[in-house]
Amino acid sequence: xxxxxxxxxxxxxxxxxxxxxxxxxxxxxxxxxxxxxxxxxxxxxxxxxxxxxxxxxxxxxxxxxxxxxxxxxxxxxxxxxxxxxxxxxxxxxxxxxxxxxxxxxxxxxxxxxxxxxxxxxxxxxxxxxxxxxxxxxxxxxxxxxxxxxxxxxxxxxxxxxxxxxxxxxxxxxxxxxxxxxxxxxxxxxxxxxxxxxxxxxxxxxxxxxxxxxxxxxxxxxxxxxxxxxxxxxxxxxxxxxxxxxxxxxxxxxxxxxxxxx
Amino acid sequence: xxxxxxxxxxxxxxxxxxxxxxxxxxxxxxxxxxxxxxxxxxxxxxxxxxxxxxxxxxxxxxxxxxxxxxxxxxxxxxxxxxxxxxxxxxxxxxxxxxxxxxxxxxxxxxxxxxxxxxxxxxxxxxxxxxxxxxxxxxxxxxxxxxxxxxxxxxxxxxxxxxxxxxxxxxxxxxxxxxxxxxxxxxxxxxxxxxxxxxxxxxxxxxxxxxxxxxxxxxxxxxxxxxxxxxxxxxxxxxxxxxxxxxxxxxxxxxxxxxxxxxxxxxxxxxxxxxxxxxxxxxxxxxxxxxxxxxxxxxxxxxxxxxxxxxxxxxxxxxxxxxxxxxxxxxxxxxxxxxxxxxxxxxxxxxxxxxxxxxxxxxxxxxxxxxxxxxxxxxxxxxxxxxxxxxxxxxxxxxxxxxxxxxxxxxxxxxxxxxxxxxxxxxxxxxxxxxxxxxxxxxxxxxxxxxxxxxxxxxxxxxxxxxxxxxxxxxxxxxxxxxxxxxxxxxxxxxxxxxxxxxxxxxxxxxxxxxxxxxxxxxxxxxxxxxxxxxxxxxxxxxxxxxxxxxxxxxxxxxxxxxxxxxxxxxxxxxxxxxxxxxxxxxxxxxxxxxxxxxxxxxxxxxxxxxxxxxxxxxxxxxxxxxxxxxxxxxxxxxxxxxxxxxxxxxxxx
Numbered sequence: 001x002x003x004x005x006x007x008x009x010x011x012x013x014x015x016x017x018x019x020x021x022x023x024x025x026x027x028x029x030x031x032x033x034x035x036x037x038x039x040x041x042x043x044x045x046x047x048x049x050x051x052x053x054x055x056x057x058x059x060x061x062x063x064x065x066x067x068x069x070x071x072x073x074x075x076x077x078x079x080x081x082x083x084x085x086x087x088x089x090x091x092x093x094x095x096x097x098x099x100x101x102x103x104x105x106x107x108x109x110x111x112x113x114x115x116x117x118x119x120x121x122x123x124x125x126x127x128x129x130x131x132x133x134x135x136x137x138x139x140x141x142x143x144x145x146x147x148x149x150x151x152x153x154x155x156x157x158x159x160x161x162x163x164x165x166x167x168x169x170x171x172x173x174x175x176x177x178x179x180x181x182x183x184x185x186x187x188x189x190x191x192x193x194x195x196x197x198x199x200x201x202x203x204x205x206x207x208x209x210x211x212x213x214x215x216x217x218x219x220x221x222x223x224x225x226x227x228x229x230x231x232x233x234x235x236x237x238x239x240x241x242x243x244x245x246x247x248x249x250x251x252x253x254x255x256x257x258x259x260x261x
Numbered sequence: 262x263x264x265x266x267x268x269x270x271x272x273x274x275x276x277x278x279x280x281x282x283x284x285x286x287x288x289x290x291x292x293x294x295x296x297x298x299x300x301x302x303x304x305x306x307x308x309x310x311x312x313x314x315x316x317x318x319x320x321x322x323x324x325x326x327x328x329x330x331x332x333x334x335x336x337x338x339x340x341x342x343x344x345x346x347x348x349x350x351x352x353x354x355x356x357x358x359x360x361x362x363x364x365x366x367x368x369x370x371x372x373x374x375x376x377x378x379x380x381x382x383x384x385x386x387x388x389x390x391x392x393x394x395x396x397x398x399x400x401x402x403x404x405x406x407x408x409x410x411x412x413x414x415x416x417x418x419x420x421x422x423x424x425x426x427x428x429x430x431x432x433x434x435x436x437x438x439x440x441x442x443x444x445x446x447x448x449x450x451x452x453x454x455x456x457x458x459x460x461x462x463x464x465x466x467x468x469x470x471x472x473x474x475x476x477x478x479x480x481x482x483x484x485x486x487x488x489x490x491x492x493x494x495x496x497x498x499x500x501x502x503x504x505x506x507x508x509x510x511x512x513x514x515x516x517x518x519x520x521x522x523x524x525x526x527x528x529x530x531x532x533x534x535x536x537x538x539x540x541x542x543x544x545x546x547x548x549x550x551x552x553x554x555x556x557x558x559x560x561x562x563x564x565x566x567x568x569x570x571x572x573x574x575x576x577x578x579x580x581x582x583x584x585x586x587x588x589x590x591x592x593x594x595x596x597x598x599x600x601x602x603x604x605x606x607x608x609x610x611x612x613x614x615x616x617x618x619x620x621x622x623x624x625x626x627x628x629x630x631x632x633x634x635x636x637x638x639x640x641x642x643x644x645x646x647x648x649x650x651x652x653x654x655x656x657x658x659x660x661x662x663x664x665x666x667x668x669x670x671x672x673x674x675x676x677x678x679x680x681x682x683x684x685x686x687x688x689x690x691x692x693x694x695x696x697x698x699x700x701x702x703x704x705x706x707x708x709x710x711x712x713x714x715x716x717x718x719x720x721x722x723x724x725x726x727x728x729x730x731x732x733x734x735x736x737x738x739x740x741x742x743x744x745x746x747x748x749x750x751x752x753x754x755x756x757x758x759x760x761x762x763x764x765x766x767x768x769x770x771x772x773x774x775x776x777x778x779x780x781x782x783x784x785x786x787x788x789x790x791x792x793x794x795x796x797x798x799x800x801x802x803x804x805x806x807x808x809x810x811x812x813x814x815x816x817x818x819x820x821x822x823x824x825x826x827x828x829x830x831x832x833x834x835x836x837x838x839x840x841x842x843x844x845x846x847x848x849x850x851x852x853x854x855x856x857x858x859x860x861x862x863x864x865x866x867x868x869x870x871x872x873x874x875x876x877x878x879x880x881x882x883x884x885x886x887x888x889x890x891x892x893x894x895x896x897x898x899x900x901x902x903x904x905x906x907x908x909x910x911x912x913x914x
Contacts, residue, residue, distance in 0.1 A: 065343070129408075129452060134450075226546065
């Protein structure tokens, strides 16, 4: 099959960027979308033109490195699929496809389709963990976790950190990403001691990174390649609300004890 | 004892060379404990004065960086990805072994040790493997404490499953995404340390050289993949946790960026390379579909718990699978290996698949495939139970092939998956360059000639969480803090060498793309150094690879631009190193005229076609020393002794 690609080209963060049109010829239906771009790039290199830069690594839909918009949809038309696992049989011959990077203030473009997603790492740094220094653990079966909680925690933990949720959201909010980690850890007994500090700190970090607010549109969950549910956002909001009361109690305790505490 | 006495140094004369594995004395079950007491400690107040450079942020690297940070060392961690969470450990599907014996099915540390030594076809060090089996228990505890959502039973206890090469159920798992969950556990521990300021993370930084000062590893040179800046970093010790080199075959299950550059440059700076030819070919991957294929996708070995492998009994039977009656099917693994059946180890299952396809009984386009059939399991357990266990794998299979494995048997074929070879390390995980430690898949250590399923995650985390934090501290305590000035000539020289190489690659301006060279190398390696090897084929490859390398340096086309992201430049550097490493792999495969584990020499087989080991001549680790000439490396041998697992032919019949 043959396709017309309108691709965002931007040399660096300082360049203005623009769309450039390319033809992709002789594409097989069994190829993945990224293999189609490989073919285009080989041709560009052959002509001495700079290949289209895009991020990718595992090509199995799990590392979260790849991702861009295809005709305005994050990761393209197939549900629950990253662009590396999207196959050309999903497109018809002669299709015109607009390919552009994630657009969000918190994700500045590095080059072409590559964006900087460091903000996600900083949200995790703010509290997306259980403080369990190496060597301090008890026997694994000493901690009982109801299967239902464990399964649901896994559903949340399946997030690959690709950033599609942010790109799809009209507000460029990172709620689904943050909520998935808050819920994963907050559902487990091991995560209880830090549960409310975690949600407060991670949401604060999210705001610092200039992600937008959530207005319950649900685009994020619709494009999430791992099918992470909006339920987790409501669960995080509940924890955040509880945290605000707990926080006040702690604040009172601190002020009652005097500044030295 | 000074720093020099405790490390295996390169002697001036290769004839005097002694590879000292530094295996502690005493009974095997006491070695690690005793060693723990014999090792020197760095006092907590002094730890921050020592800087450790950790290259790679997969299971081994992230775990090591986090654990060293927790101890209070100053850690700098490097990754060529945009985030440490992208490392390819994330793609491991099936599970992680631990000798917990939660199933009461007769498992023990000794049995896991025994299975692993035997699974590796008696080509691993007993003491290392025993320690790995011991630590497996702590790993599961640690991961649960971090919140890794392992699969659980209704009573809230951990679930386990069986894996190839074992008759007990000791594999802990998180659906088909165990690697992802373990890596995220390590990643979160690492991010916590970054937040606390003990670890500094350098992303999009690719290590391109090792800096050795006065015989010790003291730094690395990196290239910033966004700005092109060449920078050097000084430390008191360097840890390489940079993964394996299966991408030398071009098509493999490794991630596209996985490469050998860090370990290869360290090799050229004096680190010996152990058993480079030991390559694992995984039996259950999705078959190649076309010429433009960029990588292969693994289907977890755990599928062999419930799937049955078969091909048509007769050549030319092209009926759809559901129309071939049971009598017309050859369940060849169950037929040939009745006691392990579909759970025969990887090397054996892969060779058996190749054999039936060579007999022209393979299925699918090109006849390079066998069926992995779930019909019986679906009838017995119901579709929901199968979906619960393997849902994401079935979905992935359907996305790639367009077929539903709930209705049509999967088609699978072996693919390159893992490399057991890597930089030679002693019991302390230190290479032959003092101060250079190597962890995870990047070292050669624990899997011998064949790795059992669910052992890679175990090894990466054992190295990172538990072994390095002790052994590296011992090294630092003995070596003491010695400052290397940021302007030291060795640093400047290494930087200049890296710069010169980048400039050289950019200046070739030839006609062929980097990928076309990589594909050609991969084809050579797959044909002559793949699932079956022979003298003539290896010698042929040893002529062809240097020719291809010369052509590369004359005719590769790398587009200009060093001050911005230049992905073809990144790939060119990696392929240039693969073109050298491929030759060493063939040399190693050529000298080892026995068959063992994944290394199958056609000249050395039993009458019924099984691998035939030659313990009298080959019970050693082959450790190669770079001499300045790629074609003539020096071979050093570390003899292997088996005191606890009786050397015996390996049979799964």
